[in-house]
Amino acid sequence: MNEIEIVERLEDIFEDIFDERIVIARNITADDIEDWDSLNHINIIVAIEKEFGIKFTLNELQSQKTVGDTIDLIIKKSNE
């Protein structure tokens, strides 16, 4: 799975959750999207886990600061 494909699937997830299409860049954080509060954060995490068939550890959950961190983790965990 390449990064472009992952970004597309992430954009689909964000669209379902925020009800609008958001262009995803690696440096995006929760602060950049108005509705990205702690409750929606959980919804994003759960949707990513389901979408990619992975489960983040508690450490991994804490280590994701930007969307780029998340993309890297998805690549790493999908290849495990």
Place this chain on the structure above:
Amino acid sequence: MEIEKLLSYPLDNNLIIRKKKQIKKELLKDNKFMKKSIAILGGSTTSEIKNILELFLLDNGIKPNFYESEYNKYYEDALFGNDELDKFNPDIIYIHTSNVNIIEYPELKDSLDDINQLLKTEINKYKSIWQSLSKYHCAIIQNNFDYPINRSLGNLDCYDIHGKTYFINQLNQEFNKSTNDIKNLYLNDINYLSSYIGLKNWFDKSLWYQAKYALSMDAIPELAFNLSKIINSIFGKTKKCLVLDLDNTCWGGVIGDDGLDGIHIGTETAIAEAYTAFQNYAKEFKQRGITLAVCSKNDFKNAKEGFSHPDTVLKFDDFTSFKANWNPKHQNIQDIAKEINIGIDSLVFIDDNPVERDIVSSSVPSVSVPDIGDDVIHFIDHIDRNGYFEPISLLADDINRNKYYEDNKKRTQEEATFQSYDDFLISLEMTAEIKSFSSVYLDRITQLINKTNQFNLTTKRYTAGQIVSIANDDSYIKMYGKLTDKYGDNGLIAIIIGRVQNSCCYIDLWLMSCRVLKRGMEFAMFDELIKHCRKRNIVEIVGYYYKTAKNNMVSDLYDKFDFELTEESAGNTVWKLNLDKYKAKEFFIGVN
């Protein structure tokens, strides 16, 4: 997206969570909703529960307005009051607590007395919550307790008094008992639900530590679905009639081809056993007042013969309506609804044939037609899990309902032999009890109010708490009517609630069960109302007709009682009667 299928068993939890916004938009395209205020008091995070519950309620025609307590403030909100909640005026309060909210589990050193004390402390906490919330006069839905996911005592946890599982079982028992003492209290059985989906799927440690959800994301749609069944039932939205196909639905094989000896029913084979189990399940519904009907493409004679099989559980007489012919099924279904005199949306149709299911669900979309597949093994699950017939109580009246319908059949047969309809009515030897609300009947009164659709002038719904208040309030004339005739007791079937202000009586509610239509009971009820009004020196009565999809039969009722039409807008009408102008009407019922 096929919304109706998406929000029924088996749920695609992942899809529902992911697409909730899109689903909500679709559901909101419908514009006929009953609006209800629902307060969620949570002992853990409830945000997503609220979102998903909304979908299930919208799907059932209920548009919820939510109040959500601050995180884990269920106890404070309930006990110390809260202006916002007061203003919100809830129709339903849902208390979402679970084992994570247990204050203190027994320690290994505790004596039996210590443990009983802990149990008492815990249960008293909930009793004080329910007590305090009773001021809202609304339904309270309370979770019981799920089991903890880990047990350091292993199997012993279940039967040693120090075990957490043991403690939870005791608590749940106490909750069960409390429902007998506290009106309006309904349990959301998460103990069953978590077992059904499996504890390891029910609880997600990661989600608990991250966000304080006391259940997994996947479990949330299941919880919301379960809750919506209780809420549907409280607002009288449950189904009333189970309509069954015959061949490969009630028995294995085709009676017309295989003959009575060739069909599979009984205990001889695995398939026969499965069909017998299905018949037993349908029989349980019949026994608690759900009406059964047959809708089958068959020769009538063959179809009837199937129920004379020595191993059949259901008998021909168990069916209130029996349509076995070659007409299209959607026509037969409509005839069944007419014959039993219930709304078409009260029907659930079970057929193993996908083509027949399609025809019925596309021609009469308000009938519930679950996709049961063609394997009898799954039929029961589709009926059970969809909660079509979810009861919130078992009243004697429900259990007797099928007898009323049978009695009605006899009455109809007799009707044909009389010279005039009046002669027939006289022959019924009817007597009625028409009195003010009394405490023994309040449950039945609430139930009737919330499910009567046809003979119902305003279709106002009331909670059990509101009915208690009205029963104790002298500014209301509130009467129930019971009707008995030579064929049997029809039970409590009519209600009038009149609000008295100055010298005028406003009829807020007037309804009657369809079971007793065309018997003159409305005349007897109104006659009693007039008597009450005269006693109170009331000079004028105001009546309202609020049009719904189902109450057309009473659109001109007030005209029959000499009322004058005073207002009209969009099919809704307001009527006025000066008591002096009222002429007594003839009816053939001995009252009180």
